[in-house]
Amino acid sequence: MSSSDSKKTPPRITSTAEFARYIGLARTTVSRVLNRQPGLKQSTIDRVHHALTETGFTPNAYATLLKGKSTSSIGICLENLLTPPILLKLATLQRQLRSQGYTSLIEVYAHGESRNILRHFLSMRVEAVIFIGHFDAGELETRIRELIGHKTPNLVIDHHGIPLANTVTLDRAQAMREMMNHLLELGHRSFGLLGIPLEHPSRFERIHGIRAALAAHGLDLPACARSFDAQCMRTHDFEFGHALARQFLELKQPPTAYVALNDEIAIGAMRALQEAGLAIPAGASVTGFNNQDICTMMAPLLTTVDQQIEPTIKTAMQVLMSQLRDGMPARPILRTIKPELVIRQSTGRAAR
């Protein structure tokens, strides 16, 4: 319904004033239409909208937001290691934010760069900052303090134990407890830990859960579980798991069950065991963590722990929205997500 060919290439318009001149209205009138203010004739509104689609003009967001309108943007800082579960959380979160009208600014953490990333977020006047994954604890704590100083809501997903941070995290201790109970009921008494050192702050939760499950059965951690993490380099997880399992196979009495930090490591280990002639689960049991897609592509299907990403993000959104609505909480909000054990084919009754 528009005009003829002469208007096929409408001019490039970069300000409301220019746009108003183009359609022969006052700048203020255009602004009123754009901001849905009352008291305008329908025909005028239509005229503006029509010219809008014709020229493709968009008001300068910087001027709009400078004027004090809420930026409706959220900063998201991602852990350096982009694993499938992390990316799935990001994608789910971004979708939900978008449906609530928020834009997300995404930055990937690089060593020592968190300060600059946060400054960028703050200069963009984001309404909240979310961290997803695991970071340097001291650095993260400093960032959280800065955010609080700026009265900007914060949220940490996954990383657990930062004093003043609002946190949503999987109960990894509980996960390991359930996994160990499962293996113990199958008769296993000797365990190989893959990627889970016995003494390391970052794996504390997992070890805690393992120890608790063993204790409940009257067993002692150092007596029946070993870890060779120090001996191998962790570069590519799959090969890491492969190398670790080979270490265990050199023992006089290898463990009957292997508990891995994640699915890739578990699969690498399964591969090494199978190459050594062990059937799974008849000869040895293997467990993963994360319940990634590959778990159902293996033979046998991998027993693992599901991170419950949907509920995690749902909870995260609740924590976030409550902060955006009611302001920052007096005490940090802590939410724990219950994991779900997924028993498949890679675990079975202990051989001896």
Add this chain to the structure above:
Amino acid sequence: MSSSDSKKTPPRITSTAEFARYIGLARTTVSRVLNRQPGLKQSTIDRVHHALTETGFTPNAYATLLKGKSTSSIGICLENLLTPPILLKLATLQRQLRSQGYTSLIEVYAHGESRNILRHFLSMRVEAVIFIGHFDAGELETRIRELIGHKTPNLVIDHHGIPLANTVTLDRAQAMREMMNHLLELGHRSFGLLGIPLEHPSRFERIHGIRAALAAHGLDLPACARSFDAQCMRTHDFEFGHALARQFLELKQPPTAYVALNDEIAIGAMRALQEAGLAIPAGASVTGFNNQDICTMMAPLLTTVDQQIEPTIKTAMQVLMSQLRDGMPARPILRTIKPELVIRQSTGRAAR
């Protein structure tokens, strides 16, 4: 109300004027320090920087950028289906952009939303827009035209054949030609295509390459290759490949080689063939596409095509930078990336 405590909790400062008042300097002086202008005493500069780290003040990016400074931001629109290769491209691209001083605005395409996404990018006055993946061709073309109208550089990675778009894409026809030559040399003469319909615009390139390789050997596509895509739903790729392979196994004379659209489908097919008692590659050959990590986690290791993501992104950056430097090109720039065949263990001599 805060002279004593003020050191411990510095006030939240939101403008240069406020900040200048806080440290007892003129606003213009602070601004000069922040923008590294000459003619200031070192002690003054230090004083400002010190207060800056103390209060954590950051100038409002919206005011700065409104002032006309280049926004140094690039809009990236991602295909809906977040596959590992897409995400790897995104991560690589973002890293490179950041190293050049550009910020990226990331949006995931949702059906029919491309218009809004583009408007958001334009309102943020991005300096270029990049599309990664495959989209609705008509919709994408319209967006490209809009970008050209706004004199904003564009770049499409992967999607091939949009008239006015600058494009960087893998030579998928060449990839299939090489793959087919490899299989033909191994003696294969009957092929099962998995996820690659014989007649479908989106797979045209692949079919074209397959047909060319067959023709060079004096063979005819419909006579020696079949596809059962119409019979199965493509939901989860792994199960899709599994189901497709089972269809082929019901034939009196199943093919000796299977060519899959991607690695997941290939792995699903391998699984189905192995369950049916076929050894790979002795009983049948299977090939994937993308060279994802899982290819080296399978037994046997999967023969596949590497997308050459590093060179792809490197080329993309070149195309982008040349546009940002010299303005938009007279004719669209087209760059093709040469794929690399990765021969592993899942392909072998044909049984008959």
Add this chain to the structure above:
DNA sequence: ACCATTTGCGGACAGGTGTCCGCGTCAAGC
């Protein structure tokens, strides 16, 4: 004590938008 130089001050303007307000215009109803 005087002068030259360095250094900081403060006013002014631009950049694009949102919003308020008083005023002019136009059409409809009597």
Add this chain to the structure above:
DNA sequence: GCTTGACGCGGACACCTGTCCGCAAATGGT
């Protein structure tokens, strides 16, 4: 023809920063 609304105009101010410029104050040297 007059009144009464409804509607659009255009001026003004605010948001925050970068930059220019004239001027005052502090500094340093002799």
